[in-house]
Amino acid sequence: MLNCWEAALGAAVSVPVFLFVAAPYIRRYVAGGRCKSTARLEGKVVIITGANTGIGKETARDLALRGARVIIACRDTAKAEAAASEIRAETGNQEVIAKKLDLADTKSIREFAERFLAEEKELHILINNAGVMLCPYSKTADGFEMQLGVNHLGHFLLTFLLLERLKQCAPARIVNVSSLAHHGGRIRFHDLQGEKSYNRGLAYCHSKLANVLFTRELARRLQGTKVTANALHPGSVYSDLVRHSSVMTWLWKIFSFFLKTPCEGAQTSIYCAVAEELESVTGQYFSDCQPAYVSPRGRDDETAKKLWSVSCELLGIQWD
Ligand SMILES: NC(=O)C1=CN([C@@H]2O[C@H](COP(=O)(O)OP(=O)(O)OC[C@H]3O[C@@H](n4cnc5c(N)ncnc54)[C@H](OP(=O)(O)O)[C@@H]3O)[C@@H](O)[C@H]2O)C=CC1
Numbered sequence: 001m002l003n004c005w006e007a008a009l010g011a012a013v014s015v016p017v018f019l020f021v022a023a024p025y026i027r028r029y030v031a032g033g034r035c036k037s038t039a040r041l042e043g044k045v046v047i048i049t050g051a052n053t054g055i056g057k058e059t060a061r062d063l064a065l066r067g068a069r070v071i072i073a074c075r076d077t078a079k080a081e082a083a084a085s086e087i088r089a090e091t092g093n094q095e096v097i098a099k100k101l102d103l104a105d106t107k108s109i110r111e112f113a114e115r116f117l118a119e120e121k122e123l124h125i126l127i128n129n130a131g132v133m134l135c136p137y138s139k140t141a142d143g144f145e146m147q148l149g150v151n152h153l154g155h156f157l158l159t160f161l162l163l164e165r166l167k168q169c170a171p172a173r174i175v176n177v178s179s180l181a182h183h184g185g186r187i188r189f190h191d192l193q194g195e196k197s198y199n200r201g202l203a204y205c206h207s208k209l210a211n212v213l214f215t216r217e218l219a220r221r222l223q224g225t226k227v228t229a230n231a232l233h234p235g236s237v238y239s240d241l242v243r244h245s246s247v248m249t250w251l252w253k254i255f256s257f258f259l260k261t262p263c264e265g266a267q268t269s270i271y272c273a274v275a276e277e278l279e280s281v282t283g284q285y286f287s288d289c290q291p292a293y294v295s296p297r298g299r300d301d302e303t304a305k306k307l308w309s310v311s312c313e314l315l316g317i318q319w320d
Protein backbone atom coordinates (compact mmCIF):
# COMPACT_ATOMS: atom_id res chain seq x y z
CA MET A 1 0.00 0.00 0.00
CA LEU A 2 1.19 3.54 -0.84
CA ASN A 3 1.35 5.92 2.03
CA CYS A 4 0.21 9.57 1.70
CA TRP A 5 3.70 10.90 1.07
CA GLU A 6 4.40 8.39 -1.68
CA ALA A 7 1.05 9.20 -3.36
CA ALA A 8 1.73 12.95 -3.15
CA LEU A 9 5.23 12.48 -4.54
CA GLY A 10 3.85 10.30 -7.35
CA ALA A 11 1.31 12.99 -8.27
CA ALA A 12 3.92 15.75 -8.01
CA VAL A 13 6.06 13.92 -10.56
CA SER A 14 3.44 12.39 -12.86
CA VAL A 15 1.15 15.45 -13.36
CA PRO A 16 3.92 17.72 -14.74
CA VAL A 17 5.29 14.80 -16.81
CA PHE A 18 1.81 14.16 -18.20
CA LEU A 19 1.33 17.86 -19.00
CA PHE A 20 4.77 18.03 -20.62
CA VAL A 21 4.02 15.04 -22.83
CA ALA A 22 0.43 16.08 -23.58
CA ALA A 23 1.19 19.79 -24.20
CA PRO A 24 1.76 19.56 -27.97
CA TYR A 25 -1.45 17.52 -28.38
CA ILE A 26 -3.44 19.99 -26.25
CA ARG A 27 -2.05 22.89 -28.29
CA ARG A 28 -2.93 21.17 -31.58
CA TYR A 29 -6.47 20.56 -30.33
CA VAL A 30 -6.87 24.16 -29.12
CA ALA A 31 -5.50 25.56 -32.41
CA GLY A 32 -8.52 24.10 -34.26
CA GLY A 33 -9.04 24.06 -38.01
CA ARG A 34 -6.69 25.73 -40.49
CA CYS A 35 -7.62 27.26 -43.81
CA LYS A 36 -5.92 25.02 -46.33
CA SER A 37 -6.79 27.06 -49.41
CA THR A 38 -3.84 28.37 -51.40
CA ALA A 39 -6.05 30.83 -53.32
CA ARG A 40 -4.23 33.95 -54.54
CA LEU A 41 -5.90 37.36 -54.38
CA GLU A 42 -3.94 39.53 -56.82
CA GLY A 43 -6.30 42.18 -58.22
CA LYS A 44 -8.80 41.70 -55.38
CA VAL A 45 -9.74 44.48 -52.96
CA VAL A 46 -10.59 43.64 -49.35
CA ILE A 47 -11.88 45.73 -46.45
CA ILE A 48 -11.35 44.42 -42.91
CA THR A 49 -12.81 46.37 -40.01
CA GLY A 50 -10.90 46.48 -36.70
CA ALA A 51 -7.75 45.11 -38.31
CA ASN A 52 -5.19 46.97 -36.21
CA THR A 53 -5.02 44.11 -33.70
CA GLY A 54 -6.20 40.59 -32.83
CA ILE A 55 -8.05 38.41 -35.33
CA GLY A 56 -8.53 41.25 -37.82
CA LYS A 57 -4.82 42.04 -38.03
CA GLU A 58 -3.93 38.38 -38.61
CA THR A 59 -6.63 38.14 -41.28
CA ALA A 60 -5.16 41.23 -42.97
CA ARG A 61 -1.66 39.74 -42.82
CA ASP A 62 -2.81 36.51 -44.49
CA LEU A 63 -4.81 38.21 -47.23
CA ALA A 64 -1.89 40.60 -47.89
CA LEU A 65 0.38 37.57 -48.29
CA ARG A 66 -2.06 36.27 -50.90
CA GLY A 67 -1.56 39.49 -52.88
CA ALA A 68 -4.80 41.36 -52.12
CA ARG A 69 -5.13 45.11 -51.79
CA VAL A 70 -6.14 45.30 -48.12
CA ILE A 71 -7.90 48.29 -46.56
CA ILE A 72 -7.67 48.10 -42.80
CA ALA A 73 -10.52 50.18 -41.45
CA CYS A 74 -9.96 51.25 -37.84
CA ARG A 75 -11.10 53.85 -35.36
CA ASP A 76 -7.58 54.82 -34.26
CA THR A 77 -5.56 56.05 -37.25
CA ALA A 78 -2.19 55.83 -35.48
CA LYS A 79 -2.78 52.18 -34.48
CA ALA A 80 -4.10 51.43 -37.98
CA GLU A 81 -1.06 52.98 -39.69
CA ALA A 82 1.31 51.07 -37.35
CA ALA A 83 -0.40 47.76 -38.20
CA ALA A 84 -0.48 48.54 -41.93
CA SER A 85 3.21 49.45 -42.07
CA GLU A 86 4.13 46.31 -40.08
CA ILE A 87 2.16 44.14 -42.54
CA ARG A 88 3.61 45.97 -45.56
CA ALA A 89 7.16 45.42 -44.26
CA GLU A 90 6.58 41.79 -43.37
CA THR A 91 4.69 40.67 -46.47
CA GLY A 92 6.31 42.95 -49.04
CA ASN A 93 2.78 43.87 -50.20
CA GLN A 94 2.71 47.67 -50.40
CA GLU A 95 -1.06 47.70 -50.98
CA VAL A 96 -2.02 47.53 -47.33
CA ILE A 97 -3.74 50.78 -46.53
CA ALA A 98 -5.01 52.21 -43.25
CA LYS A 99 -8.28 54.15 -43.24
CA LYS A 100 -10.29 55.79 -40.48
CA LEU A 101 -13.58 54.10 -39.54
CA ASP A 102 -15.34 54.49 -36.20
CA LEU A 103 -18.27 52.07 -36.09
CA ALA A 104 -19.63 53.87 -33.04
CA ASP A 105 -20.44 56.91 -35.17
CA THR A 106 -22.63 56.76 -38.30
CA LYS A 107 -21.05 60.01 -39.57
CA SER A 108 -17.64 58.31 -39.58
CA ILE A 109 -19.10 55.21 -41.30
CA ARG A 110 -20.65 57.38 -44.03
CA GLU A 111 -17.41 59.36 -44.48
CA PHE A 112 -15.38 56.14 -44.73
CA ALA A 113 -17.74 54.67 -47.34
CA GLU A 114 -17.90 57.92 -49.34
CA ARG A 115 -14.11 58.19 -49.46
CA PHE A 116 -13.67 54.50 -50.25
CA LEU A 117 -16.19 54.62 -53.11
CA ALA A 118 -14.51 57.74 -54.52
CA GLU A 119 -10.96 56.38 -54.26
CA GLU A 120 -11.35 52.67 -55.06
CA LYS A 121 -12.97 51.22 -58.15
CA GLU A 122 -13.47 47.70 -56.78
CA LEU A 123 -14.44 45.73 -53.69
CA HIS A 124 -14.47 41.93 -53.61
CA ILE A 125 -14.36 40.97 -49.92
CA LEU A 126 -15.84 42.81 -46.92
CA ILE A 127 -14.89 41.36 -43.54
CA ASN A 128 -16.99 42.81 -40.72
CA ASN A 129 -14.60 41.87 -37.93
CA ALA A 130 -14.43 44.75 -35.43
CA GLY A 131 -16.10 44.19 -32.09
CA VAL A 132 -16.43 45.25 -28.49
CA MET A 133 -17.28 42.96 -25.60
CA LEU A 134 -18.43 43.44 -22.01
CA CYS A 135 -18.19 47.23 -22.00
CA PRO A 136 -19.95 49.12 -19.22
CA TYR A 137 -23.21 50.73 -20.34
CA SER A 138 -22.43 53.42 -22.87
CA LYS A 139 -23.85 54.78 -26.10
CA THR A 140 -22.53 55.43 -29.57
CA ALA A 141 -22.53 58.95 -31.06
CA ASP A 142 -26.04 58.19 -32.37
CA GLY A 143 -27.42 56.96 -29.04
CA PHE A 144 -27.26 53.20 -29.67
CA GLU A 145 -26.15 50.84 -26.90
CA MET A 146 -22.42 50.40 -27.60
CA GLN A 147 -22.20 46.63 -28.21
CA LEU A 148 -25.29 46.50 -30.46
CA GLY A 149 -24.22 49.80 -32.05
CA VAL A 150 -20.67 48.73 -33.00
CA ASN A 151 -21.06 44.98 -33.48
CA HIS A 152 -24.37 45.01 -35.37
CA LEU A 153 -25.71 48.43 -36.42
CA GLY A 154 -22.33 49.87 -37.47
CA HIS A 155 -21.59 46.89 -39.71
CA PHE A 156 -25.18 46.85 -40.99
CA LEU A 157 -24.82 50.45 -42.20
CA LEU A 158 -21.32 49.86 -43.60
CA THR A 159 -22.54 46.85 -45.60
CA PHE A 160 -25.53 48.84 -46.90
CA LEU A 161 -23.26 51.64 -48.12
CA LEU A 162 -20.80 49.29 -49.86
CA LEU A 163 -23.19 46.70 -51.26
CA GLU A 164 -23.64 48.16 -54.77
CA ARG A 165 -19.86 48.08 -55.28
CA LEU A 166 -19.71 44.46 -54.11
CA LYS A 167 -22.51 43.56 -56.54
CA GLN A 168 -20.68 45.29 -59.42
CA CYS A 169 -17.52 43.31 -58.59
CA ALA A 170 -19.23 39.93 -58.07
CA PRO A 171 -18.31 37.22 -57.33
CA ALA A 172 -17.85 38.90 -53.97
CA ARG A 173 -18.08 37.88 -50.32
CA ILE A 174 -19.28 39.38 -47.06
CA VAL A 175 -17.87 37.75 -43.92
CA ASN A 176 -19.43 38.60 -40.56
CA VAL A 177 -17.41 37.69 -37.47
CA SER A 178 -20.00 36.55 -34.92
CA SER A 179 -19.45 34.24 -31.96
CA LEU A 180 -20.49 31.11 -30.15
CA ALA A 181 -21.89 33.65 -27.70
CA HIS A 182 -24.83 34.12 -30.09
CA HIS A 183 -26.31 31.02 -28.38
CA GLY A 184 -26.96 33.15 -25.28
CA GLY A 185 -28.50 36.04 -27.21
CA ARG A 186 -32.05 37.28 -27.80
CA ILE A 187 -33.29 40.21 -29.82
CA ARG A 188 -35.07 42.27 -27.16
CA PHE A 189 -37.15 44.46 -29.48
CA HIS A 190 -38.90 46.08 -26.48
CA ASP A 191 -35.55 47.32 -25.11
CA LEU A 192 -32.97 47.17 -27.91
CA GLN A 193 -30.84 49.92 -26.38
CA GLY A 194 -30.75 48.24 -22.95
CA GLU A 195 -32.30 51.29 -21.28
CA LYS A 196 -34.68 49.26 -19.07
CA SER A 197 -32.13 46.62 -18.13
CA TYR A 198 -28.53 46.07 -19.14
CA ASN A 199 -26.23 43.14 -18.55
CA ARG A 200 -22.95 43.62 -20.37
CA GLY A 201 -22.40 39.88 -20.95
CA LEU A 202 -25.89 39.38 -22.35
CA ALA A 203 -25.66 42.56 -24.43
CA TYR A 204 -22.63 41.05 -26.18
CA CYS A 205 -24.56 37.81 -26.82
CA HIS A 206 -27.51 39.80 -28.24
CA SER A 207 -25.21 41.70 -30.60
CA LYS A 208 -23.59 38.46 -31.83
CA LEU A 209 -27.02 36.89 -32.42
CA ALA A 210 -27.82 40.02 -34.45
CA ASN A 211 -24.72 39.25 -36.59
CA VAL A 212 -26.07 35.74 -37.31
CA LEU A 213 -29.59 36.97 -38.13
CA PHE A 214 -28.25 39.81 -40.30
CA THR A 215 -26.12 37.31 -42.25
CA ARG A 216 -29.09 35.02 -42.78
CA GLU A 217 -31.44 37.73 -44.04
CA LEU A 218 -28.70 39.37 -46.13
CA ALA A 219 -27.87 36.05 -47.81
CA ARG A 220 -31.56 35.50 -48.57
CA ARG A 221 -31.85 38.93 -50.17
CA LEU A 222 -28.63 38.48 -52.16
CA GLN A 223 -29.68 35.21 -53.84
CA GLY A 224 -28.72 35.34 -57.52
CA THR A 225 -26.29 38.27 -57.18
CA LYS A 226 -23.12 36.19 -56.74
CA VAL A 227 -22.46 38.11 -53.52
CA THR A 228 -22.38 35.68 -50.60
CA ALA A 229 -22.73 36.40 -46.88
CA ASN A 230 -21.52 34.02 -44.18
CA ALA A 231 -20.99 34.30 -40.43
CA LEU A 232 -18.49 32.58 -38.18
CA HIS A 233 -17.21 31.89 -34.70
CA PRO A 234 -13.41 32.33 -34.57
CA GLY A 235 -12.90 30.22 -31.44
CA SER A 236 -11.83 31.47 -28.01
CA VAL A 237 -8.91 33.68 -28.90
CA TYR A 238 -6.24 35.38 -26.80
CA SER A 239 -6.80 39.01 -27.84
CA ASP A 240 -7.66 42.46 -26.49
CA LEU A 241 -11.39 41.72 -26.69
CA VAL A 242 -11.59 41.09 -22.93
CA ARG A 243 -10.09 44.51 -22.09
CA HIS A 244 -13.28 45.79 -20.38
CA SER A 245 -13.31 42.99 -17.78
CA SER A 246 -10.43 42.62 -15.34
CA VAL A 247 -11.62 39.11 -14.35
CA MET A 248 -11.65 37.99 -18.00
CA THR A 249 -8.30 39.70 -18.60
CA TRP A 250 -6.74 37.63 -15.79
CA LEU A 251 -8.46 34.40 -16.88
CA TRP A 252 -7.27 35.03 -20.45
CA LYS A 253 -3.68 35.53 -19.17
CA ILE A 254 -3.69 32.48 -16.90
CA PHE A 255 -5.32 30.17 -19.44
CA SER A 256 -3.70 31.62 -22.58
CA PHE A 257 -2.22 28.19 -23.34
CA PHE A 258 -5.78 26.89 -23.79
CA LEU A 259 -6.85 29.73 -26.07
CA LYS A 260 -6.21 30.17 -29.78
CA THR A 261 -3.58 32.66 -30.86
CA PRO A 262 -4.97 35.50 -33.01
CA CYS A 263 -3.42 33.77 -36.05
CA GLU A 264 -5.27 30.54 -35.21
CA GLY A 265 -8.42 32.58 -34.53
CA ALA A 266 -8.19 34.20 -37.98
CA GLN A 267 -8.34 30.88 -39.86
CA THR A 268 -12.13 30.65 -40.18
CA SER A 269 -12.38 34.31 -41.34
CA ILE A 270 -9.71 33.58 -43.96
CA TYR A 271 -11.50 30.36 -44.95
CA CYS A 272 -14.81 32.19 -45.45
CA ALA A 273 -13.03 34.91 -47.44
CA VAL A 274 -11.02 32.74 -49.83
CA ALA A 275 -11.95 29.03 -49.85
CA GLU A 276 -12.80 27.94 -53.40
CA GLU A 277 -15.44 25.47 -52.18
CA LEU A 278 -17.42 28.36 -50.62
CA GLU A 279 -17.75 30.26 -53.93
CA SER A 280 -21.54 29.86 -53.93
CA VAL A 281 -22.13 28.96 -50.27
CA THR A 282 -24.17 31.64 -48.51
CA GLY A 283 -26.15 32.22 -45.32
CA GLN A 284 -24.07 29.69 -43.39
CA TYR A 285 -22.25 29.79 -40.06
CA PHE A 286 -18.76 28.33 -39.63
CA SER A 287 -16.34 27.48 -36.86
CA ASP A 288 -12.91 25.84 -37.22
CA CYS A 289 -13.24 26.11 -41.02
CA GLN A 290 -16.35 23.93 -41.15
CA PRO A 291 -20.11 24.40 -40.84
CA ALA A 292 -21.21 24.78 -37.21
CA TYR A 293 -24.42 24.58 -35.21
CA VAL A 294 -26.58 27.71 -35.15
CA SER A 295 -28.89 28.26 -32.18
CA PRO A 296 -32.66 28.03 -32.86
CA ARG A 297 -32.91 31.82 -32.31
CA GLY A 298 -30.24 32.27 -34.97
CA ARG A 299 -32.46 30.38 -37.45
CA ASP A 300 -35.61 32.39 -36.79
CA ASP A 301 -36.46 34.06 -40.12
CA GLU A 302 -39.27 36.19 -38.67
CA THR A 303 -36.90 37.73 -36.11
CA ALA A 304 -34.27 38.20 -38.83
CA LYS A 305 -36.77 40.15 -40.98
CA LYS A 306 -37.97 42.25 -38.05
CA LEU A 307 -34.39 43.01 -36.97
CA TRP A 308 -33.67 44.11 -40.54
CA SER A 309 -36.53 46.61 -40.64
CA VAL A 310 -35.88 47.91 -37.10
CA SER A 311 -32.17 48.37 -37.96
CA CYS A 312 -33.15 50.34 -41.09
CA GLU A 313 -35.48 52.55 -39.01
CA LEU A 314 -32.82 53.21 -36.38
CA LEU A 315 -30.26 54.11 -39.05
CA GLY A 316 -32.68 56.12 -41.16
CA ILE A 317 -32.05 54.07 -44.29
CA GLN A 318 -34.25 52.34 -46.81
CA TRP A 319 -32.85 48.92 -47.72
CA ASP A 320 -35.33 46.79 -49.65
N1 LIG B 1 -11.39 36.83 -28.99
C1 LIG B 1 -12.34 35.91 -28.92
O1 LIG B 1 -12.25 34.95 -28.14
C2 LIG B 1 -13.54 36.02 -29.78
C3 LIG B 1 -13.73 37.07 -30.67
N2 LIG B 1 -14.87 37.13 -31.42
C4 LIG B 1 -15.10 38.25 -32.34
O2 LIG B 1 -13.97 38.44 -33.15
C5 LIG B 1 -13.91 39.80 -33.58
C6 LIG B 1 -12.49 40.31 -33.41
O3 LIG B 1 -12.19 40.31 -32.03
P1 LIG B 1 -10.71 40.19 -31.42
O4 LIG B 1 -9.71 40.31 -32.48
O5 LIG B 1 -10.72 39.04 -30.53
O6 LIG B 1 -10.73 41.50 -30.50
P2 LIG B 1 -9.74 42.74 -30.39
O7 LIG B 1 -10.24 43.55 -29.24
O8 LIG B 1 -8.34 42.29 -30.40
O9 LIG B 1 -10.01 43.52 -31.76
C7 LIG B 1 -11.22 44.21 -31.95
C8 LIG B 1 -11.02 45.25 -33.02
O10 LIG B 1 -12.25 45.98 -33.15
C9 LIG B 1 -11.93 47.36 -33.12
N3 LIG B 1 -13.04 48.20 -32.69
C10 LIG B 1 -13.63 48.24 -31.49
N4 LIG B 1 -14.54 49.23 -31.48
C11 LIG B 1 -14.52 49.82 -32.70
C12 LIG B 1 -15.20 50.91 -33.29
N5 LIG B 1 -16.08 51.66 -32.62
N6 LIG B 1 -14.92 51.24 -34.57
C13 LIG B 1 -14.01 50.53 -35.27
N7 LIG B 1 -13.30 49.52 -34.76
C14 LIG B 1 -13.57 49.16 -33.49
C15 LIG B 1 -10.75 47.46 -32.16
O11 LIG B 1 -10.09 48.71 -32.32
P3 LIG B 1 -9.15 49.28 -31.11
O12 LIG B 1 -7.91 48.45 -31.10
O13 LIG B 1 -8.92 50.70 -31.51
O14 LIG B 1 -9.95 49.14 -29.86
C16 LIG B 1 -9.94 46.28 -32.66
O15 LIG B 1 -9.25 46.64 -33.83
C17 LIG B 1 -14.96 40.56 -32.79
O16 LIG B 1 -16.09 40.77 -33.58
C18 LIG B 1 -15.30 39.59 -31.65
O17 LIG B 1 -16.60 39.77 -31.18
C19 LIG B 1 -15.81 36.16 -31.34
C20 LIG B 1 -15.67 35.10 -30.50
C21 LIG B 1 -14.54 34.95 -29.64
Ligand SMILES: CC1=C(/C=C/C(C)=C/C=C/C(C)=C/C=O)C(C)(C)CCC1
Binds near residue numbers: 180252258259
Ligand atom coordinates in the same frame (compact mmCIF):
# COMPACT_ATOMS: atom_id res chain seq x y z
C1 LIG C 1 -14.59 28.06 -19.09
C2 LIG C 1 -13.21 28.62 -18.88
C3 LIG C 1 -12.52 29.29 -19.89
C4 LIG C 1 -13.17 29.44 -21.20
C5 LIG C 1 -13.84 30.52 -21.59
C6 LIG C 1 -14.45 30.64 -22.88
C7 LIG C 1 -14.63 29.43 -23.71
C8 LIG C 1 -14.84 31.83 -23.33
C9 LIG C 1 -15.40 32.12 -24.59
C10 LIG C 1 -15.56 33.39 -24.94
C11 LIG C 1 -16.11 33.85 -26.17
C12 LIG C 1 -16.78 32.93 -27.08
C13 LIG C 1 -15.97 35.17 -26.42
C14 LIG C 1 -16.26 35.91 -27.57
O1 LIG C 1 -17.23 35.88 -28.27
C15 LIG C 1 -11.13 29.80 -19.71
C16 LIG C 1 -11.10 31.30 -19.54
C17 LIG C 1 -10.28 29.43 -20.90
C18 LIG C 1 -10.49 29.18 -18.49
C19 LIG C 1 -11.39 29.23 -17.30
C20 LIG C 1 -12.63 28.42 -17.54
